[in-house]
Amino acid sequence: ILLVVAILLLSFLPRTAAGSSLPTLVPRSTVQLGRARFSARPMLELATRCDQACVRREAVLLPQDFQEYLFYETLYANGTRTLTTVELSPSEGSTERRWPRRRTRRKRQIYGTDGRFSISGNHFLMDYPFSTTVKISTGCTGVLVSEQHVLTAAHCVHDGRDYVKGAKKIKVGFLTPANGTGRPVMRWARVRRTQVPKGWIQSLNSLSMDYDYALLELRKPHRRLHMELTVAPAAEEMAGKRIHFSGFDSDRPGELVYRFCGVEDETAHLIYQHCDARPGASGSGVYGKVWDPVQHKWERKVIGIFSGHQWLEVGGEQHDYNVAVRLTAPKFAQICYWIRGDYKSCQNE
């Protein structure tokens, strides 16, 4: 069945080619907060609703508006937490611009057959890019983005109000081939600290997916390849206009599940698509093949995080989508700073 979807979305898509300069996220002050509480129930699936007003609200955000959303909490394994304020200075020589109103008219195939592939065989599990997928002990998925860091969805550790029960002793699982012919085993690694943007924590009333990401720092470096992050380009700039992700969907326990699909629409913050996914895949690293002008080839890079499901109301009609959070330039600057601890080295991709 084909359905014609007409959606009015505003976008300002940062067209940041590799090597161009990015906004700088400068940390200002860090204050101690009271000890974290861990009372929230883990949400394996995030479902949100976005009406016309919500679409419009998202569209008028300017970089200055979300400086405060880029403040962040750091939670340590001993239960203490801090709040860090930051200042976002726009990249030099390039003023961030609002993109004009865009009307996109797309046809789409309604969810049909299950388009997911279980990755099996020791060989494939340990092969890049599948080997960059890790399990989060609260029930989600994450992606290795440095020798010691894992990117996942914020809702896997915090419900917008409070940390989830399992967040204090959160662990990261590496699916590892077993000896001989046995099933693969999950090996768990401990986490030293967890960082969550304020843009997620303060969205108490209407849970917005825009800031649904969190970074975990492992106690010790892992020994696998990781996938690099990049500022999400417009869908047209990715090979086949496609996104891909692997995760631990809860309907296939113990299996790593891979899928890919086309991008159907996008806003400044979100990527709308119909990749098949079940609870448990939340937090998966969404990647595309992005042209690397230096190495002169297509490279897989993490451009977003799989968040969940959204009912989008446009012109009185409801459309349902699976949604990924885009790594915008400010979010990229923030996560890069979390990883490297040096904002100056994050001015270029």
Ligand SMILES: *[C@@H]1O[C@H](CO)[C@@H](O)[C@H](O)[C@H]1NC(C)=O
């Ligand atoms: C908790 O851990 C953090 C980071 O390692 C440290 O700075 C802080 O002093 C610790 N707090 C307590 C009460 O142990």
Ligand SMILES: *[C@@H]1O[C@H](CO)[C@@H](O)[C@H](O)[C@H]1NC(C)=O
């Ligand atoms: C696999 O085999 C090695 C040596 O043959 C052994 O040391 C190790 O404990 C085994 N691991 C598992 C998970 O059985």
